[in-house]
Amino acid sequence: MSDKTLRADAERSVRAILEAAEHVLAVDPGASMEQIAAEAGVARTTIHRRFANRQALTDALATSAARQLIKAIDDGRPDTAPPLVAMHRITANVLEVKSAWAFALALPAEPDSEASLLQRDINDRCALTLRRAQNDGLIDEKADLDWVRRVYYALIGESLHGNAEGADSDTLAARIIDTLLHGAGPRPSRSAP
Amino acid sequence: MSDKTLRADAERSVRAILEAAEHVLAVDPGASMEQIAAEAGVARTTIHRRFANRQALTDALATSAARQLIKAIDDGRPDTAPPLVAMHRITANVLEVKSAWAFALALPAEPDSEASLLQRDINDRCALTLRRAQNDGLIDEKADLDWVRRVYYALIGESLHGNAEGADSDTLAARIIDTLLHGAGPRPSRSAP
DNA sequence: ACTAATTGCATCACCTGTGTTGCAGGTTTC
DNA sequence: GAAACCTGCAACACAGGTGATGCAATTAGT
Numbered sequence: 001m002s003d004k005t006l007r008a009d010a011e012r013s014v015r016a017i018l019e020a021a022e023h024v025l026a027v028d029p030g031a032s033m034e035q036i037a038a039e040a041g042v043a044r045t046t047i048h049r050r051f052a053n054r055q056a057l058t059d060a061l062a063t064s065a066a067r068q069l070i071k072a073i074d075d076g077r078p079d080t081a082p083p084l085v086a087m088h089r090i091t092a093n094v095l096e097v098k099s100a101w102a103f104a105l106a107l108p109a110e111p112d113s114e115a116s117l118l119q120r121d122i123n124d125r126c127a128l129t130l131r132r133a134q135n136d137g138l139i140d141e142k143a144d145l146d147w148v149r150r151v152y153y154a155l156i157g158e159s160l161h162g163n164a165e166g167a168d169s170d171t172l173a174a175r176i177i178d179t180l181l182h183g184a185g186p187r188p189s190r191s192a193p
Numbered sequence: 194m195s196d197k198t199l200r201a202d203a204e205r206s207v208r209a210i211l212e213a214a215e216h217v218l219a220v221d222p223g224a225s226m227e228q229i230a231a232e233a234g235v236a237r238t239t240i241h242r243r244f245a246n247r248q249a250l251t252d253a254l255a256t257s258a259a260r261q262l263i264k265a266i267d268d269g270r271p272d273t274a275p276p277l278v279a280m281h282r283i284t285a286n287v288l289e290v291k292s293a294w295a296f297a298l299a300l301p302a303e304p305d306s307e308a309s310l311l312q313r314d315i316n317d318r319c320a321l322t323l324r325r326a327q328n329d330g331l332i333d334e335k336a337d338l339d340w341v342r343r344v345y346y347a348l349i350g351e352s353l354h355g356n357a358e359g360a361d362s363d364t365l366a367a368r369i370i371d372t373l374l375h376g377a378g379p380r381p382s383r384s385a386p
Numbered sequence: 387a388c389t390a391a392t393t394g395c396a397t398c399a400c401c402t403g404t405g406t407t408g409c410a411g412g413t414t415t416c
Numbered sequence: 417g418a419a420a421c422c423t424g425c426a427a428c429a430c431a432g433g434t435g436a437t438g439c440a441a442t443t444a445g446t
Contacts, residue, residue, distance in 0.1 A: 154351035183376030
């Protein structure tokens with residue numbers, strides 16, 4: 001939770017710490033608080049003042065990232081836009097957030113933590129959007145939606161790994177949706193109805 | 194490398210240590226040597242006798258796992274069997290190995306290590322098999338084979354995550370190949386040629 | 387401007403993991 | 417069966433991270 005009204009500079013510190021933690025831990029998950037503090041431009045004791053221990057820090061990190069992910073999904077209007085449009089927009093947004101918070105979002109959710117609640121929320125929204133896509137005929141009616149969702153997640157994750165070329169999110173999103181729906185098999189020559 | 198002729202009991206120890214390391218580190222990548230030793234039923238000093246430090250241990254772990262993965266691929270006769278058959282067999286074999294050595298195979302390859310050489314070998318064989326599949330018309334001729342390979346890897350990884358139901362490798366492999374080639378979109382009702 | 391909050395710094399005690407050594411006793415190998 | 421090898425155990429030194437504290441200096445809020 002964002003605690004009681006924190007003073008402006010304190011809030012800046014917390015943000016800096018969370019961002020530093022993401023960057024440092026993404027490279028070395030076993031990095032010390034000292035390293036995180038250095039990256040954040042902050043004294044190690046300041047981290048301990050805000051976060052009692054490593055667990056508290058990673059919890060906050062996971063929660064913060066999950067919140068941003070939810071915002072990214074909501075920005076895609078999953079409930080009102082046509083499924084295909086929503087999926088594309090959501091995918092592009094999620095790619096942005098996930099590339100910025102890769103470590104935080106890969107963090108194993110502590111049971112009963114806020115982050116795990118948010119994760120479930122995210123899964124539900126995703127499942128819902130996929131169901132809408134299925135009702136629209138975009139997804140085969142016999143498909144196992146849970147598997148489809150997992151494949152979707154996997155494609156997003158894989159897109160982030162090898163993106164050294166720096167392709168923009170829209171391009172990546174298009175490829176993800178295309179692969180998710182059509183796979184890699186031969187296409188009927190684009191001539192139909 | 195498997196060192197000079199190790200005495201039989203010593204070789205047993207090494208195996209036990211590697212397996213213990215896999216199990217323990219898969220749960221907690223930061224686990225101590227002590228924990229690994231306990232799981233292996235061995236004294237901590239014995240680990241240090243065989244592996245100078247943590248790095249040496251994980252290197253050996255990665256190499257050992259990569260070797261088994263290569264064997265799993267070779268057992269699928271990637272060069273002689275029809276591509277679809279080969280892909281299915283290879284996928285099933287790889288699933289077995291990957292589920293047993295998930296941590297070891299997820300290990301970031303040290304540059305110039307033997308494991309990284311093996312990894313490249315694995316990638317090459319995979320790429321080759323995919324090319325054969327493409328030449329056979331299983332994969333669209335315009336498809337980006339590197340992306341296809343990455344998707345394939347991602348599908349394998351995802352299949353391993355949520356396999357609490359304990360589905361057998363053949364079933365999982367079938368789903369992977371099917372999704373890879375056809376995606377989740379609507380299928381033409383099975384009637385034509 | 388005054389107050390309260392926040393921070394950096396120096397310092398401390400403490401714990402955990404690491405890597406090494408020596409030796410006695412058990413196991414392989416030939 | 418003898419030699420060579422391997423292992424467990426105990427002990428040690430050492431490095432490094434952790435969490436806490438007190439204080440002076442800075443900064444935000446009103």
